Amino acid sequence: MRITMVGTGYVGLVTGTCLANTGNDVTCLDIDQGKIDKLNNGISPIYEPGLDELIQRNAAAGRLSFTTDKVKAYQSAEIVFICVGTPSDERGHADLRYVLAASADIGKAIEAGPGATGGGDGERRAKIVVVKSTVPVGTNQKVSAAISASTSKTFYMASNPEFLKEGAAINDFNKPDRVVIGVSDKGTGDRLRDLYEPFVRQGNPIFVMDIPSAEMVKYASNAMLATKISFINEIANLCESYGADIDEVRRGMCSDKRIGNQFLYPGLGYGGSCFPKDVLACISMGELSNTPARLLEAVHEVNQRQRDAFMAKIDKHFGGGAGLSGKKIGVWGIAFKPGTDDVREAPSITLMEYLLERGAAVVAYDPVAEQTCREVMADKISYAKDAVGALAGVDALVVCTDWDEFKYPDFEAAKAAMKSAVIFDGRNLYRPEQMREMGFIYHSVGRRPVVGEAVEQGG
Ligand SMILES: NC(=O)c1ccc[n+]([C@@H]2O[C@H](COP(=O)([O-])OP(=O)(O)OC[C@H]3O[C@@H](n4cnc5c(N)ncnc54)[C@H](O)[C@@H]3O)[C@@H](O)[C@H]2O)c1
Structure with a gap:
């Protein structure tokens, strides 16, 4: 499949490279020219064990490329993964400005590109826009609205939270404990399931669910892990107090x-x-x-x-x-x-x-x-x-x-x-x-x- 990863950071670069490694044609898009220049020179802008070699191999095979050209990257893709940052704003809310800026760009590119004809064999299929960034429940709707503000052409939305851990990211993506896909129509779920099948050959599950639940799974998982850490730290402090x-x-x-x-x-x-x-x-x-x-x-x-x-x-x-x-x-x-x-x-x-x-x-x-x-x-x-x-x-x-x-x-x-x-x-x-x-x-x-x-x- 032709895929564009939006945001070439820890998530976009690793997942894009691993998707290229299973035979997909992947374009990694970023607004940071410095990152893209490095990548085009075969240098990873982040440290992640095993990543350099995987990037070089897939780039050399012609399956992985890097660009700042938004229009080209969006128009060529069947599936667009939004992987931009969602940092806290000053009130602690998820700052969606990067997600929504990318969404507006996607809408404009879809509008300027050739239209979709709905899906059968030989027909041009409507794009799927997948939110992989970690986002609050309801964000997919906002992304959809931001895209729709610039185009009346058909596209489909999906949520696909990412669970990789930095430091073990390639292995985590290649052998996920589970893949979570949130969709509102079966066809989109099927297309994303096809994309992920090579990664779950050993039988780990792909859960297809509604979009709000998929968005929530990621927060619930991280909140649970953070809770475990704070829990044991609290017990450790009690240990110190009581010898x-x-x-x-x-x-x-x-x-x-x-x-x-x-x-x-x-x-x-x-x-x-x-x-x-x-x-x-x-x-x-x-x-x-x-x-x-x-x-x-x-x-x-x-x-x-x-x-x-x-x-x-x-x-x-x-x-x-x-x-x-x-x-x-x-x-x-x-x-x-x-x-x-x-x-x-x-x-x-x-x-x-x-x-x-x-x-x-x-x-x-x-x-x-x-x-x-x-x-x-x-x-x-x-x-x-x-x-x-x-x-x-x-x-x-x-x-x-x-x-x-x-x-x-x-x-x-x-x-x-x-x-x-x-x-x-x-x-x-x-x-x-x-x-x-x-x-x-x-x-x-x-x-x-x-x-x-x-x-x-x-x-
Ligand atoms: N880092 C992790 O371990 C991890 C794991 C799972 C999920 N996530 C989630 O994935 C998302 C991305 O995290 P990250 O650590 O990869 O972020 P990152 O900061 O490393 O990378 C984000 C990239 O997006 C680019 N970008 C911003 N706006 C853009 C735009 N409009 N078009 C194209 N590129 C744009 C930035 O230049 C940057 O290179 C976050 O929501 C994060 O919570 C991160």
Whole structure:
């Protein structure tokens, strides 16, 4: 099928490339000329494991192309997937301005292009416009109206929320747990089912449902996952208050099959470009419909508090007040999670901003997110080329992202480089016992701190 992906970001680029890989003819459209130039030179503008090679292979095969030419991209497509961003606006509502701008463009292109004749063999079939962006219930109607404002020609609407995870996006799209398709007519459902059949050969389901339900599935899923994270963080905080150990509690609790062990890891709280904004969007859907989402309000609040609580631990260690002023802090991990260069809503950014406000100097290291961090933090912090390089003369290390390379670091080299052997571990990567034996002061989440005399290294 001839497909156009609108928005060549984490979702549009990955899904477009994977759809090309199953033999479709895919055009990726973006308004960002810089992104399109990079892609036309075989360079992915985002870091996603395995993506570069897949882009190059499919582009070379002539199935995948990149453009800023809206009219051409829309007119040539049988199916248009809207994959543009839906960030929070200042009130926490989903900002639909990119979705609606793309919709208006689609309407104009449809109007200027050849008309559809309704569908039989050999006839030109009406376009399907699929909203893949995460959007509040009712958005498909708004998109349809925005397109219809510019054309009276026939087109069909569908909702197809995306569930891929950054860092594992290609595998997630190629082997989805489920595909959700929202339609208001059977023919559109059948055409989209055909498109997705190659991805569910192992029997995973394709659910075809009404459009509002499909729109809601995505928010309900992300809200549930965010709730699990806030839940375990709340329990971790209780553990700290009462001298219990969240690792032991987790083990005991998660062996109950009804609970399970997925997504129940304490830490710095959720971040990234989806959970924070999607929880806020659910809360605002509740406000707008007079159906307050009280639980999700608490999920959001607990998440905010989690970062504050961790920062308070750092502050307390340095004596509060001006204690952090003039200190040098190493940070391991900037990306909001391992496997991606995405720093949107990353806890590391909040933490680093806080440290800077308190007068500390920050040296950060991330295996892939230095460039995306520079776009946000510029040169307010300095960047190290490797993990130990971020520790030269530091008064403490703060671990923000659980990249594999931080899980078994060279502790001797780390300690030798640091001025003080102090670690604040926002991901519970290390065993407190091991830290004690190695002479570190060690603070983590939901576990008893390892305190004692920090060894002054003099470095
Ligand atoms: N990132 C994820 O892990 C993920 C997972 C599932 C769903 N989603 C949802 O998918 C949507 C996209 O997320 P993302 O992370 O890929 O966003 P992104 O910010 O990485 O990419 C969006 C792209 O759209 C482009 N764009 C904006 N307006 C445009 C227009 N009118 N025409 C063409 N291109 C335009 C931007 O230049 C940008 O490149 C969001 O609604 C998000 O909630 C994201």
